[in-house]
Amino acid sequence: MSARSEVFLQKAFRYIVAKRWWVVGIYAVLLGISIPFAIRVDQDNGIDRLIVKEDPDFIATQNFARVFGASEFVVLFAEADDPYAPDVIAAVDALDRRLSAIPKVASNSILSIYHRARPDADPVADPGAFKTFATGTALFGQQGMVGDHFYGLPLILDVRDGDQREEALKAIDAATADLIASPAPLNALRKVGEPYVNSYLNEKTSSGGMRLFPVFGGFVILLCWGLYRSGRALFAIIISMLVNVALCVGYIGIVGGTFTIVSVMVPMTIMVTCLATLVYIHSRYVEQPPDCTVDDHQAFALANKFLPCTASVFASAAGFAALVVSDIRPIREMGVWLAIGLVFTWLVSFTLFPALQKILHTPTQVERKTSAQWFEHVAAWMPPVTYRWRWTTVLLALAMSAAGAVALFGLPGVVAPMKILTDPIDYVNSDSQLYKDTRRVGELMPGLSMSEVWLKGKVGSLNQPEILTGLDAFQQALEKEPMVGSAVGVTTVLRMMRYIGGKGDVLPQDPDEMATVADSLETAIRQEPLLSRFVDTKDMAQTHITLVTRINDFPLWLELDKRVADIWAATLVKHPALKELGTDAPQMVGAVRLQSKVGHNLVPTLTESFALTVAIIFSVFLVVFRNGAARLMAMIPSLFAILVMFGIMRLTGMSLNVATILIASTVLGTSENDQIHFFYHFLEKKNGGTTEEGLRHTTLIAGRSIFFATLINALGFLAFALSDLPPIRQFAILAAVAFALSMIADFTALPGALWMVFKDKPDALKTPADAKA
Amino acid sequence: MKTRILAPVVAIVLFVSGAAVAGPTDVAINVTRLGGDTVSAQPFVDRFLRHVESKVGWAAGSAKGAFLVSRKDVLAYVADTKPGIGMIEPGLYFEMRKAWGLQAILQVESSELVSPRLHVVVKDPAIQTLDDLKGKRLWTLLADTPAYLSKVVLDGKVDAGTFFTLKQIGQALRGAKAVIRGDCEATILDDEQLAKSKEVTGGTELRAIYSSPPLPSIPIVSFGGNMKPADRETLVKAFTAMCASSDGASICKEMHVGRFVPLDATVFGAAQKRFGD
Incomplete structure (x- = not known):
């Protein structure tokens, strides 16, 4: 950055800090507008939320629903040794009558058909007649209504929205509670169906957020306190983060957005990115030289971090905005919302946060030493060590990256590509009763996936x-x-x-x-x-x-x-x-097909959005750094982390799903911040200096922030490893692992590659000829 | 939305044998075009009969009934069982009145089962009058009773049996759809059926080119003309009270009967006059 630009920026930040109460006031007004919208943002994992409205299959399915109704289906599954034993018939008949009495729920069981067909017959008193009726045709068995050891009770839910669905499900739960608690004379009573899966996901994503955000908050408080040892600094950071998230979620509410199993990670991603940016800014702020006033240093620190922070935030924003290419609606929405949220991050970081620093008189190292002073030792130790092990670290990183690529894309004839899970039941905790019931019913029924052959004359x-x-x-x-x-x-x-x-x-x-x-x-x-x-x-x-x-x-x-x-x-x-x-092939429609299509589109989404993200971030690097080597090297840690993470997924048996498919873009979008800051400060000294000076300088200035930002990011995401939902849990674990890997690469393979690219060596090892060269 | 049976009842026939009225019951119910078939309608018929038994004083379970869906079935049934009482569609009533010695004693009041007026409905703009339909295809619920159709519904303007190419259908809207599809040139609908037909895709092009005079309702008839006045009085009382009673209302409802009322002598008289015997 030119001196002129730096002077201008410092003046601008002095002005913002001088108008700090105005800044706080403006944000207070914005919060007042945002919060009512933010609390309106609902949770819905229905298929209509998972696919773009323009999708032809989605449109066809909607049109189909207009003609034939958009009912949802639940199947109750009553298992018994002898389904025609009088007490079993009595229990199922009583259950069927209770279910039939529920508003908006229609039962079409074999017993309800029998009662319609033979109004005066009593299946309990004359089970033989009922058995003759039930087994006299293959029609009932083919539809799963009755089997050798079970009854299938299909329930049609005429519900129009999530509230009505929840109401109907609660009523079904109440009607079945006794039999589920003590099934005799049945062996078991099971409840399955998409409404239950959606309800489960909605409940778990909502309650999970309420439970896990405090855990994340605890990590933040712990780490910020540990790093800066100042309640005032902690307060400024927390307030800025919360304002950022409130503005972002408020925006989602204003545009009528709804969280899904995927986009529920938006607030979390915004928080960690905001926190990392604030840590970068505040870490520079606390490095106040003794001969400089706090105000002067604050203006300097903000101006100094303006370019890398701006570059990294906007690169991330553009990278996430690239997700708009997806045909999967929550991924597209997540991309847009994250991009907008990151713009708020940038604004909050350079307006509200400096105002709060000033208002709260957050201490610098002149007043209070920050922790991790040992980083100065790391800064001294890192250049020679990374030079000595440069071939090992670089080649090892390349080999691990290649293995990760094979794990993801496969190797023709040797390794199959990574499997993608598209069945919504795979998003449900395998220990849950819903998961077990669905698997069991899936074994006994002719299937649980429905598709419609639509014929129009x-x-x-x-x-x-x-x-x-x-x-x-x-x-x-x-x-x-x-x-x-x-x-x-x-x-x-x-x-x-x-x-x-x-x-x-x-x-x-x-x-x-x-x-x-x-x-x-x-x-x-x-x-x-x-x-x-x-x-x-x-x-x-x-x-x-x-x-x-x-x-x-x-x-x-x-x-x-x-x-x-x-x-x-x-x-x-x-x-x-x-x-x-029609003489052409009949049109095929159905929600399950759409679910599968969503899954099928994950791979192109992954590759397209990731390629775009890479291109955009690389373009940012082109603008920010004039150094050709830097452009290439800066991507190494993120790419290494992402590819190795896929290898870990493969080794640990994790699968690609609608959540984990985003891991590459998310990790790249957040971890490249570290590389931008690393390079920005590296080039501050390298230009006109040596590689060792550059590395030592960037480790001192950016290294500590990278370390702590990574720690916060990784632990923050790790909080969500406690989620009940496997995709969220896997996403959290993988994100944490990827951040850690990226940081390891920042301090090992990246410096090693820089030594090789610049064909340089530590100053102590240089001969007079080297020095002259 | 109000549930309606769009096909008018051709014949809902409650048959009671003469012997049954005199003492031991032998009751048969024959119902056509109420929807469904003989077997599936039987539970409804049985409930109806049990109620009638209890009100008339017959032994429980003594009455027998059947639901028949075609003229052919009705004729066969009457020949076999010699029933005493029927609830019968007006076309069949007028055509078989003499042969079966029918006497109308009550009529059905039902916005769902009775067509007080019928229209000849076409789609082709070139068809303006009945004369334009000469030799053309007319699909109707009344094709099995061409004399009634010609004399009472069409007021003697044409002899339907020779003027049109008639086809019997089981559903009024089926005729409307056949006109829309071009399977036939004309059909016969009442006001409500015509309104409903206009909701069908392409139905707005349907229009009536002829409207009948007022038509008789579905009569409750006695067979053979030998019912004793006291028995007849008992049955009339039982029927007229049925739909307003707590135990009979639900039965009337499931049979789509509003109530049983005295015969509209004016309309029946005028129809009889047009029918000509």
């Missing part, structure tokens, strides 16, 4: 007997497909109705009788409400077939799409009337 298409006959053939062909566990459509319900009516479980072969079935479909809907979920009652033009599968990987969904298209084409040949429903 003309007005009255479904009243055509030939079309219904063709649909029945299509549905049965789908059911024979190995990838499909079961297929349920309008003709399944019609067959079930015929079975109940004593006409067998197949549609009539006689054309006249089939015409009557098609003709009276609308009145049949009145009899059996389940039918209305499979046809658009207004036009009778659209229907869908629900496929129940075990699929949760997007490529497998795409494979299923192909199979469905083939089966459709084959059915069209045999049933040409179906052409009225």
